[in-house]
Amino acid sequence: MNDRGQRILLWTAPPAVALFALAYLLFPVFSPPLSPTLTPDQVAAFFRSNVTGVLGVAILCNLIACSLVPLFAVTAVQISRTASSSPVLTYAYIICVGVGTTAFILADYCWGMAAFRPDRDPQLTSLLNDMAWFFFIAPVGTIMVQNLCFALSVYLDERRDPIFPRWVAHFNVATVALLAPSAFSILYKSGPLAFNGALSFTLRLTTFAVYIAVMFWALLRAVKHQGHDRVALA
C-alpha cells in the first residue's frame, strides 16, 4: 500500500528519460556540441541560423527540467530507510538534488535567452552561450556529493537483507570519479576536458544516463521489497 505511490513516481522516470533523449537529439547546439573556440560572431551566426531548433528544445527542457525529481525523491525515501543514526544523508541528498536541478534550469534559460533575440550584440550571445555551458557542464559538485551520500547510506546499512546491494554503492562512487573531470571544462577551450570534449561532454552525459538507468532498476527492486514497514521521513 505504501509503495504504490513510490512505484508510480518511479514509473514517471522512463518517459522523462525518453523526453531528455529526444531533446538531446533535436538540440542543434549539441549536434555536434558547440566548440568553445568559436568567436562571438560565429556563435551569434550559429544562433541566428538555428533559432527554431534552439528555442524548441529550450522550451522542451524548460518543461521537463524537473521531470527526474520524482526518481530522486524516491531515492531520498529509500536512503532514509537505511538505518543510519540520523537523516543527515537524506537531507544532504535532497538539497543537492534541488541545487543540481536549478543549475540545469539556469543553463536552459541562457540558451533560450540567446535564441530569443539572436540579433543581439554577438558578445552578449556568446556570453549567454558560455554561461549556459557553465551551468550545464561545470556544476558536478552537488551530483558528486549526492552520489556519495547515497553510497554512504548503503555502506552504513546494517540490515540483514540490505535495501540496496553493495555494488550499487560502488557504482555510485564510480560515477563520482567519472563526473569529476567535467568540472575542469572551465579551464580548457580544446581537448578532452573542454565543453565539447570527450571527458567533459560525452563521458559525463553517458555516465549520467547509465546512472539514471541503474538507479531506476535498483529503486524498483528496493521499493518492491519494501513490504509495509512505514517510513516516516518527515
Place this chain on the structure above:
Amino acid sequence: MTSLIGNPLTIVWALVTTVTLASWLVARDGGASHQINTTVTLVVLLIAAVKAQLVIWHFMEVRRAPLWLKATTSAWVVGLFALLLGFYFAGL
C-alpha cells in the same frame, strides 16, 4: 492598587518627556541656522544619555537587577556617549 499618578514610573516618564521637549526646543531655535553648534550637540547628547540611563534603570528595572546587568547597561550608555562625543569633537 498601583495608582497611576503617584507612581515613580510616571514621575520618571514625566521627567524624561519634559527633558525631551526641552531638548526639542533647544534644537529648534538654537540649531535653526543649521551650522555646527557644539553647545547644542553637547547638551542634546548628554540629555539623551541621561534619558537612556533613566529608561534602562527604571523602566527596564535594571535598578533591581544583579550587578552584572547594571554594569553592562551602564557601561554601554557611558561608553557609547563617550565614543560619540569623542568622534564628534575629533571630527570638528
Place this chain on the structure above:
Amino acid sequence: MATAPNPEAGQARSWRQNRKLDQWIAFWSVPFFFTLFGLVFVPLSWMMPPRSPSSTTPLIVDFMRSHNLLVACVILTLAFGLAPVSYSCYLIQIRRMSVSPAFRYSMMIGAITGAIVGMLFPMFCFGLGAFRPGYSPAVLTMLYDFGYLAFIGSLGCFCVMWMAFGLAILLDQNNILPKWLGYYTVWQYVTELMAAPVWIAKSGPFAWNGLLTFWFAMTLYVSWQFIVYLCIYRAIKNQPEAELDNARPELQPAALDNGSRMGA
C-alpha cells in the same frame, strides 16, 4: 577523522563502528569545506575582501581577466556540494527539537536557494569574465557587479534560514541547542537587513565593501558560524545512543518507534 570516544561498554571501538558515523562524517566535512572556501576566496583569487564598486574600469577589467578566477571556479564547482552537507548538520538537530517539521523544511528550501543564488551563480559570473578574453569592458563590469552583488547582496534565502533556525531553537523544549544561540541566530537575520544597502550605495560604509554592510556583518556572521558549529559538536556528542535512528533494540526505550519521536 576524529575518533569520537564511544560510550559503549569500554572496549576500544575503531571509528568505523561508531554509531554516529554518518553524523561525524557530515560534521567534519564542514571545517574542510569552509577552510577550502576561505582559501579559494582570499589568497587564491583575491575575490574577498571585495574591491570597491566604484573602482576604475581598467582595474575591473584587469581583475576580471585574471586566470586565478577560473581556478577558483573549478575548485568551488567541485566542492560546493559540501554546502548542503553543512546545512543538513543543522537540519538533523532541528529534527530532534520539539518543533513542527515546517521549520526544517523552510530551512531546507532556503538552503537550496541560497546555494545557487548565493554561491554558484556569483562564482560563475567571475569565471565567465575570465573564461573568454574578448569581452568588452562594459560586459566585464556587468559581470563584476553581478558577481559581488550576488555574493554579498543575496539576502532573502538566508533570512528565512536563520529565522527558521533561530525560532526553532527558541521554541524547542528539548533544549537541544542553548536558547541564547537562538537569539544569536535571529541576529543573523539582522545582518541580512544590514546588507540590504549594498544594492544602492557605490561607496562609503554602505557599499558592498563598506565598513558596515560587509566588515561588521561579516564579523557577526563568521563569529556566529564558529559558535554554532561548536554547539552542533556538543549536540551530536551529547545525543544518547538510545535516541539514534539505528539504536540497537536493547537500548531502544520500550514503546518508542521511529514515527512517534518527531514533534507534531
Place this chain on the structure above:
Amino acid sequence: MTDVTEDFTTGVGNSRPDADTRGHVPGDSSMWFFVVGDLIIFGVYFVVYMYFRGQNHELFLHSQARLSLDVGAVNTVMLLSSSLFVALGTVAARAGNSAEALRRFWTALAFGAAFPLLKMFEWIPEISAGLTPGTNLFFMFYYVMTGMHLCHVALGLVIMCFVIRNLKTSQPPKISFVETGATYWHMVDVLWLVLFALLYLMR
C-alpha cells in the same frame, strides 16, 4: 541561569524597593543576551555614523535640515508613553491584577502603534520629495538606522500582542514572558532616544 524568581507573585507595593527581589533579572536571562547584543550592534552604527558625520559636517547639516523635527519629537513622546504603560502593566501583572495590566498594555499598544504610522507620515513626503537612501550618505544612514529600528518596533508590537494574549488567556499570566516582552520594548525605546538625538537634534 534559571530565573529563580520567575513565579514570584508577591503583592509587592509599587513604591517600596523590593529587597527580596534583589538580583531579579526581568524576563529570562538569554533574552538579555539579545538585548545587550542589539544595543551593541546599534551602538556600532551610532559610532560609525558619528565618525562619518565628522568627515563631512556640511553635507550632514544641510541634509538634516530637510528632516521634520516635530514628527521626530512627537514620535519620541509616543514611544516613551508606550514604554511607561508597558512598565506599569508589568508591575500590575506582577501584582496579580491582570485586568488592570491588560488595560495598560492595550494603551501601550495604542501608543506603540502610533509610531509606525507617524514614521510613514514622515517618510512618504520625504521620499516623494526625492530624498531617498541613494541621495547622500546622511539619508542612507537615516533610512538604514530608522528602518532597522522600525523593524524592531514592528517585532516589538507583535511581541506585545502575544503578551496581551497571554494576559487575557492564562490565569495567572506567565510573568517571565510579560517581563521579556517589556524588556524588549524598553530596549527599542532606548534605541530611539539615541537615534532621535543623533539624527534630529545634534548640530
